[in-house]
Amino acid sequence: MFKPFPFYIGLRYTRAKRRNHFISFISLSSMLGIALGVTALITVLSVMNGFEKELRHRMLGMSxxxxxxxxxxxxxxxxxxxxxxxxxxxxxxxxxxxxxxxxxxxxxxxxxxxxxxxxxxxxxxxxxxxxxxxxxxxxxxxxxxxxxxxxxxxxxxxxxxxxxxxxxxxxxxxxxxxxxxxxxxxxxxxxxxxxxxxxxxxxxxxxxxxxxxxxxxxxxxxxxxxxxxxxxxxxxxxxxxxxxxxxxxxxxxTYRHKNFFEAIKMEKTVMFVILTLIVAVAAFNIVSTLVMVVTDKQADIAILRTLGATPGTVMAIFIVQGALIGVFGTLLGLGGGISLALNIETVVPAIEGFFGVQFLSSDIYYISDLPSDLRWRDVYYISGLSLIISLLATIYPAWHASRTHPAEALRYE
Structure with a gap:
């Protein structure tokens, strides 16, 4: 089966058992960090959409x-x-x-x-x-x-x-x-x-x-x-x-309750920015992972260059490797976030019953349950943003790898 050369090598680097297990640990933590960020974004935005929808329904039920x-x-x-x-x-x-x-x-x-x-x-x-x-x-x-x-x-x-x-x-x-x-x-x-x-x-x-x-x-x-x-x-x-x-x-x-819904919109925007930082932190882990991989694979890169691989090909290899971490992390986050958002009204009562607590007391809050309104537009935006951040994180390490000089890399081999 034909496989593009950069994709094949990048996939091989990703699946291979590395000598440096610390690199594998950082790769796994990067993937889990992206998954956690995507899950949190989808769940929190769905809950805030649910609160907005429920409050709008109750307000307009009397207005x-x-x-x-x-x-x-x-x-x-x-x-x-x-x-x-x-x-x-x-x-x-x-x-x-x-x-x-x-x-x-x-x-x-x-x-x-x-x-x-x-x-x-x-x-x-x-x-x-x-x-x-x-x-x-x-x-x-x-x-x-x-x-x-x-x-x-x-x-x-x-x-x-x-x-x-x-x-x-x-x-x-x-x-x-x-x-x-x-x-x-x-x-x-x-x-x-x-x-x-x-x-x-x-x-x-x-x-x-x-x-x-x-x-x-x-x-x-x-x-x-x-x-x-x-x-x-x-x-x-x-x-x-x-x-x-x-x-x-x-x-x-919209005029009568404008300030209220504008405040909710602003809170959603702030929460989106804050939770996006989780994905950004995970993306920094991708940078550090690829930098260490490039250092570890200096000899391999030099051999590929002597066999005719262009700087663009070398750069594509490490972009593929970093992108795979971002893709798998985003897919895990999508699965967890969508599942949690669709079942939040079942999960939260179960947690409350297990620990014997109540997050939203009916004596204090007029919405005592956590409503959820999953909007697929938010899912598309979040997954797209996660993939873009992951791809951007691969650019510098891949560029650094493409500038490797074969003679200097193989001098002490």
């Missing part, structure tokens, strides 16, 4: 993809709602009223974000109905002054279904004794848990009509419309189209 806002009070919103419902890619539209409030029960007082909703339309744009752990949003009826709280807020106040709480809004009422903050008693009719501290500890839901009365808005008016799409990544272009067509201002979820 709309696109929000259409009026400047003040919006009374003629029904035609816009019907028109949006007929648009392509729109899966739901719901009106809302928003405001700041303070919730008190006995001696407990907590700040909250007030949101008036329509129990009929709200399930089309949020998952709050599916996240109820007690009661239902269907119990929110106009004029009955009922309210639904997040689980953490209910725990902080010490309330449960049927308890009456006081909602205080930052608007004053004129009374004979002067200006007093506006307040109203509500009956707790539901408690939800979406797994996000922002919502579970600071969101209260009440009927659209009750919210309008509490905030003294005109009858039938709202603050805006929440729009849900079949693809969250269409939100930016959809919002731009609405801004061109209507006089109302609209924005998408």
């Amino acid at each position: 709309a993809h696109v929000v259409v806002n009026a400047e003040k009070h919006w009374s003629d919103w029904q035609p816009i709602l019907k028109e949006l419902q007929t648009r392509a890619h729109v899966t739901g539209v719901a009106p809302f009223i928003q405001g700041q409030a303070m919730v008190s029960y006995q001696k407990n007082v907590e700040g909250a974000f007030l949101q008036g909703i329509s129990p009929t339309f709200e399930p089309e744009v949020s998952q709050v109905k599916d996240k109820m752990i007690a009661g239902s949003i269907d119990s929110l009826k106009a004029g009955e002054w009922k309210i639904v709280l997040g689980r953490e807020l209910a725990r902080a106040l010490g309330v449960w279904i049927g308890d009456k709480i006081t909602l205080v809004v930052p608007q004053a009422s004129v009374t004979p004794v002067g200006l007093l903050p506006r307040m109203k008693r509500f009956t707790v009719q539901g408690i939800f848990s979406v797994g996000m501290h922002e919502f579970d500890s600071g969101l209260v839901l009440l009927h659209l009509s009750d919210a309008a009365k509490l905030l003294r808005m005109p009858v039938g008016s709202i603050h805006g419309l929440n729009v849900k799409l079949d693809d969250m990544f269409r939100a930016t272009s959809f919002s731009r189209e609405l801004n061109k067509e209507f006089n109302y201002y609209s924005y998408d979820w």
